[in-house]
Amino acid sequence: MNGFLGEFMGTMILIILGTGCGASVNLKKNYGHASNWLFITIAWGMAVSFGVYVAASLGSQGHLNPAVTLALAAFRKFPAGQVVPYLAGQFLGAFVGAAVVALHFYPQFKATKADEGNCVGIFTTGPEIKNNLFNFLSEMIATFVFIFCLINLGDFTQGLKPLIVGLLIMVVGQALGGTTGFALNPARDFAPRLAYSILPIPNKGAANWSYAWVPILGPICGGLLAVFLKTLI
Numbered sequence: 196m197n198g199f200l201g202e203f204m205g206t207m208i209l210i211i212l213g214t215g216c217g218a219s220v221n222l223k224k225n226y227g228h229a230s231n232w233l234f235i236t237i238a239w240g241m242a243v244s245f246g247v248y249v250a251a252s253l254g255s256q257g258h259l260n261p262a263v264t265l266a267l268a269a270f271r272k273f274p275a276g277q278v279v280p281y282l283a284g285q286f287l288g289a290f291v292g293a294a295v296v297a298l299h300f301y302p303q304f305k306a307t308k309a310d311e312g313n314c315v316g317i318f319t320t321g322p323e324i325k326n327n328l329f330n331f332l333s334e335m336i337a338t339f340v341f342i343f344c345l346i347n348l349g350d351f352t353q354g355l356k357p358l359i360v361g362l363l364i365m366v367v368g369q370a371l372g373g374t375t376g377f378a379l380n381p382a383r384d385f386a387p388r389l390a391y392s393i394l395p396i397p398n399k400g401a402a403n404w405s406y407a408w409v410p411i412l413g414p415i416c417g418g419l420l421a422v423f424l425k426t427l428i
Contacts, residue, residue: 196280197253197254197255198254198255198256198277198280198281198284199255199280199281199283199284200253200254200255200284201249201250201251201252201253201254201255201256201257201284202250202255202258202259202280202281202283202284202285202288203283203284203285203287203288203291204249204250204253204288205246205247205248205249205250205251205253205255205257205259205288206246206250206259206284206285206288206289206292206382206383207246207288207289207291207292207295208242208245208246208249208292209242209243209245209246209259209288209289209292209383210242210288210289210291210292210293210296210383210386210387211242211292211295211296212238212241212242212245212246213238213239213242213243213383214292214293214296214317214318214387215238215296215299215300216234216235216238216239216242217235217296217316217317217318218296218299218300218303218317220234220235221307221312221313221314221316221317222300222303222304222306222307222312222313222317223303223306223307223311223312224302224303224306224307225300225303232368232369232373233369235368236364236365236368236369236372237365239364239365239368239377240361240362240363240364240365240368241361242361243259243357243360243361243364244357244358244360244361245357246259247259247351247352247357247360248352248357250352251352251353251357255281255284256273256352257351257352257357258281258285259285259288259380259382260285260379260380260381260382260383260414260418261281261282261285261286261380261381261382261414261415262338262342262379262380262381262414262415262417262418263342263345263418264278264281264282264285265278265282265415265418265419266342266415266418266419266421266422267346267422269419269422270422270423270426272422282382285382286382286385286386287386288382288386289382289383289385289386289387290386290387290389290390292387293318293386293387293390293391293394294390294394296317296318297390297391297394297396301396301397304396304397304398304399305397305398307398308398309398309399309400309401310400313396313397313398313399313400314399314400315388315391315399315400315401315402315403316376317391318387318388318390318391319376319378319384319387319388319391319402319403319407319410320375320376320377320378320384320410321375321376321403321406322374322375322376322406322409323373323374323375324374325406327406327409329374330374330375330406330409330413331409331412331413331416332413333371333374333375333413334375334377334378334379334409334410334413334414334417335413335414335416335417335420336371336417337367337371337372337375337377337379337417338379338380338413338414338416338417338418338421339417339418339420339421340367340371340417340421341363341364341367341379341417341421342417342418342421342422343421343424343425344363345360345363346421346422346425347425348360364379367379375409375410378409378410378413378414379414379417380410380414381410381411381414381415383410384407384410384411385407385410385411388402388403388404388407392404
């Protein structure tokens with residue numbers, strides 16, 4: 196139960212802060228409108244840091260990410276019996292976090308049409324150049340770098356390490372994230388995309404479900420590769 200609750204609350208905080216940044220950048224009539232990529236990567240890095248702190252305080256390992264949970268479990272570095280509670284917490288937390296952002300920015304959604312920035316990219320990722328193969332490789336490579344560095348931190352929930360994880364997210368985003376928006380996390384992309392699709396958000400655009408498999412499978416493959424390499428060395 197602690198694993199589910201920690202992952203739920205931690206992922207919810209991650210998505211509120213991260214997609215809140217997306218809403219601030221894209222929607223009209225708020226002070227963060229049209230901020231730059233540096234602003235976005237810093238915000239997402241800090242969103243992960245504070246999500247990990249919250250999750251750890253509630254008894255989970257602070258994965259907040261199915262790519263982390265599945266990769267560790269695949270190589271017996273995480274109990275198989277905890278996989279379902281962790282994944283459930285991550286996906287449900289991400290959905291609730293996205294719903295909170297939709298509520299918080301409701302007047303801004305009403306003020307912004309789809310062609311003015313009211314798009315699924317507030318909540319999810321998408322490629323700057325659409326090429327499914329290279330988009331998949333971008334997500335796989337970025338997630339490999341992220342998770343390989345993450346698992347070399349040891350217990351990353353202790354002390355200042357969650358802030359180090361946030362810095363890691365920032366540099367991965369700045370170095371490798373400009374191609375696809377660096378999902379790194381299936382729950383972070385899928386659940387907010389679903390929320391954008393089904394919630395009564397005014398003036399919204401399309402959810403781009405045809406792309407959704409890339410930020411799901413790319414991070415999972417990158418995570419598996421990272422933990423596999425770690426077991427070899």
